[in-house]
Amino acid sequence: MPDIEAPTTNGSVPDISQKRNRPVTLKFEDVVYKIKTKKQGLTIWKKVKEEEKIILKGVSGMIEPGEVLAMLGPSGSGKTTLLTALGGRLGGGKLQGTITYNGDKFSNSMKRNTGFVTQDDVLYPHLTVTETLVFTALLRLPNSFTKQEKILQAESVITQLGLTNCKDSIIGNTLLRGVSGGERKRVSIGQEMLVNPSLLFLDEPTSGLDSTTAQRIVSCLWELANKGKTVVMTIHQPSSRLYYMFHKVMLLSEGSSVYYGKGSEAVKYFSSIGFSPAVAMNPADFLLDLANGVYSNESTEHHALIKSKLKSEYTNRIEPQLKAELQERGVSGQSQQDRPQDREFGRWPTTWSQQLFVLLRRGVKERRHESFSGLRIAQILIVATIAGLLWYKSDISHLQDQVGLLFFVVSFWGFVPMFHAIFTFPQERMMLQKERSSGTYRLSSYFMSRIVGDLPMELVLPTIFLTITYWMASLKPSLLSFFFTLLSLLFAVLVSQGLGLALGALLMDQKTATTLGSVIMLCFMLAGGFFVQNVPKFIAWIKYVSISHYTFKLFVGSQYGVRDTYPCSEGQCLVADFPSIKQMGVGLEGQIVAALALGVMLVAYRLLAYAALMRIGVTKKLS
Template sequence: MEQDIEDIESQTKETLQHEEEETPDDILHNRKRPVTLKFDEVVYKIKDKKGGIFKKKTKVEEKTILKGVTGIVKPGEMLAMLGPSGSGKTTLLTALGGRLGGKLYGKITYNEKPFSNTIKRNTGFVTQDDVLYPHLTVTETLVFTALLRLPNTVTKDEKVSHAKNVIDQLGLTKCKDSIVGSAYLRGVSGGERKRVSIGQELLINPSLLFLDEPTSGLDSTTAQRIVSTLWDLARGGRTIVMTIHQPSSRLYYMFHKVLLLAEGNVVYFGKGSEAIEYFSNIGYSPAMAMNPSDFLLDLANGIYTDDMNQDHNIDKQKLISAFKSNSETQSKPEEHQEINDSDTSQGRFQETGSGKWPTSWSQQFFVLLRRDVKERKYESFSGLRIGQVLVVALMSGLLWYKSDMSHLQDQIGLLFFITGFWGFFPLFQAIFTFPQELMMLEKERSSGMYRLSSYFISRMVADLPMELVLPTIFLLITYFMAGLKATMINFFQTLFSLLLNVLVAQGLGLALGAVVLDQKSATTLASVIMLCFLLAGGFYVQNVPKFIAWVKYISISYYTYQLFIGSQYHSGETYPCSSGQCLIEEFPPIKQVGFNMNGQGLAAMALVIMLIGYRLIAYIALMRIGVTKKKA
């Protein structure tokens, strides 16, 4: 094993002499440029706000998460970072992966150079949670990722072939046509899902691979297979860094190096096989044969079991000081400086920069569009959702069955009900879009897969046919059962008004979801806003006080209701009244709204402005998320 690492080190020296861009041929033929990762005196601080609703002042304190962490990982090595929960493992991993903003100090280098777009393109990062689309198959998941992440100099057929090679490499052939699934949808097993996540990163043939808790929630046998796969990848020349909570002894002895953290401090760094000997030399030897990782975690928690099998609390500071004084690998940085925030975080939501996107905007758009349609069709056309629309359509048609001009108030009531129903329904469907996809968006954007604009536009286009089919079916059922004007012009005017209402309500939902990002809070806010819109819509109250009358001018319901009235009734028409026949424009609910051509045009224009405006708000909110994450 050591001879293999020495060979890889010699390759690294040659690579440093020829700093060239990795070519598509390198990716497809499994040739990689080795990377040596060094981190020296890494310190990370966050601002911790203390206070509450009943306190006048909120005290802001600076909390140090990482306290001078130092180490090195070479090509062909697999480093495991151990430590109790809250010890800073994931924070350190995120910092090393170039995905951590904020006050980060020290020095992190990749082949003696700072983080760059070239390093980002050669780095894979597997998060603890498997963020995958549940309805896509294993093959579809990896093929779509390959189409987005591999450069456009590689042909589509080569990308698909490469994805299939990764499936074979990770032993996913038997489940390649199975859907990935989720906690609520049966799919592949947990171990297979984790291998799919790893496979997404292997598609770019990374020189440096980071993994956060890759064995979390897996049984010992499955965990063994995952780590064995990673060990094989390391042996092939990759540099692998992972966090792991409590590995079995079989897993522990597969790690080339171990980094033990306690409250952000390094307690041990070196070969995994030498850890027990190190602690024995400083007075802490295991009292019995036990899993080395259990022993190390006990020490990191400040617990030591003596020969009498009794537990004693020990001062963790002594372990920290002992490591600092005994470590032969420790080196002082030339200067203790803050790592540039833009350097460490440029892998996150970067829209422009020196690095090129792997594919063009149009390629990203069409691939994302295909993926969105495949994934979203199951939700948009779910049996529950279709059943809900059909039941309401039939009930509406039956309750207003063959209503005519003699029941004008009833007809207007139906039009306003349609306005309200198709205001709430798409609104609450759209609210969950971005909160549910936030983790996926962060994961894919941080790896530089696509532009935010291509994602957003493809999302809007993919939703169009699926969001407009159900209201069209609803109107086809209700319209003719209720006895509304059965002419093509009147029907299509009503349909146009309905679809415009749906798209505007959907846009409002997207904006609220993107701005608030908390599903419960966004739902509550949406309910209040839509109820205010309905109350100001012109049906319930005709004589609105002037100081609150302005609400109708921002109400989706008001403009849609106005278009519905104009699609069914025209000036000069009459309806039966107590005095015989009365002009329809004098009917109080209609008189309040009006249906002249200028009013109709202004109503349609107002809805179009809202349609565009709400989506712009959603897009800007998503851009703001990226900036906030970088500065967090």
């Protein structure tokens, strides 16, 4: 697995710009976005009606290398929707219009040459700043870089963003103390800067930050633009210092543009159409007031008239010039698909095995605090000890008690791994969407890393549990029987884990998945063959899909043979004729059938989970 420590060599930081950077001119014309919403009201007897809502209403613009475009507007004006559309990440609706990148449509190559920073920082809380950026570099930088060069690039970004003082601090979250909000935001930006993107999108990068921290972040973005990057951001209410750092400003109101042009000329433009600030004020505040239809002391009934006039003036004054500029200013140079150096973007940056090992290393570092938590270990040890004491030295003369212990172990280790696995994918949905949207890794490598990474704790704890309970309860004193019982338990644990993974991936809601999982596992347990031996035929089919049924069959076979006997009222009776064992059977054929059935479930549940994860994607499918 890759070492994340910085190399001790004095090698220079690789010039990534020569290998991956290509200036990008972004043009968008008449962008319209519509979604269907369900009409509110009682719909018990009538079919729910869907209404079409227009989020973006023919928005146009152009951003060239070296420019910072800030999209302003009140909440609900369509800023984030437009940014997501320009970043190639918009789904779930009907998008119309033309969006081009150097004259080409959005593609896999452009996806990997684009950085996208979401408003919410999606980071692993237990990783340090250095670990976060180094793991990202190892995954996103191509194999044309050595491992040392990738680590050096991460160190360079840390220095560039002023994160040196906190590079060994964990990220943290609301429940775990870590770096500050501004530092966390810079880490998110740093993850995108690692690949030296030609086009960088940021959604509210200064949200929730103090003015000084916001100034530092925007200054970093301004410096990036000066190096030939194209920077597009949404911003809600920037200070006047920030406002004058924007090369271009787009003001949106109710999904329509009411201004597009140089930020320094916005106030002059609105003054020319009859809207001048009454007092000296922050231009951004003045623009936001206008976008809300607020001007001077006008009454609320005039708000709609003000918005209507702004849109009308934009259509007559700015839009014709903008459309003419979009038509006249074509992009010179070779098509993106024709450039040999850009075809590198169309492939995955690293191999499948590299992705697996890096994701595995990262996952173990992040989840070791959860997997090896003292609370979870204590839970297993306490239950194992109590079970061992309750069934202490329960020999074959207490056959019903022994069978009850076997079924308790089956039930307990049906619920525990399933509940733990249910939370796996819902907790990581945001991270998976973020990294898959940027083409960081294959879904298969991520899925396999999660499966393999969870194995140690999933297998160690039941092993400890059974070791304690088995010998305290005086089950069959044979190492062969113990190991067969242990293998059966571990097999069942993996199957139950697969069921939890499938439920979590299908529903992506922890509460719903937990409820459904409880119902399913209870049905499996009731049909397992211990509580009810004479199950009615119309519902007997449940046992054929029951994890508990097949595991119980393996457990019974591991403890009792065909010729084993136990004390009864008639002297000695065959164990195979005991009511709760008779229908299970202790023959070899039944054991083989049970093992094969669990094997099918083991594969089927994981395939179902993988197929469900394939639905999670907000961008076009990667090649």
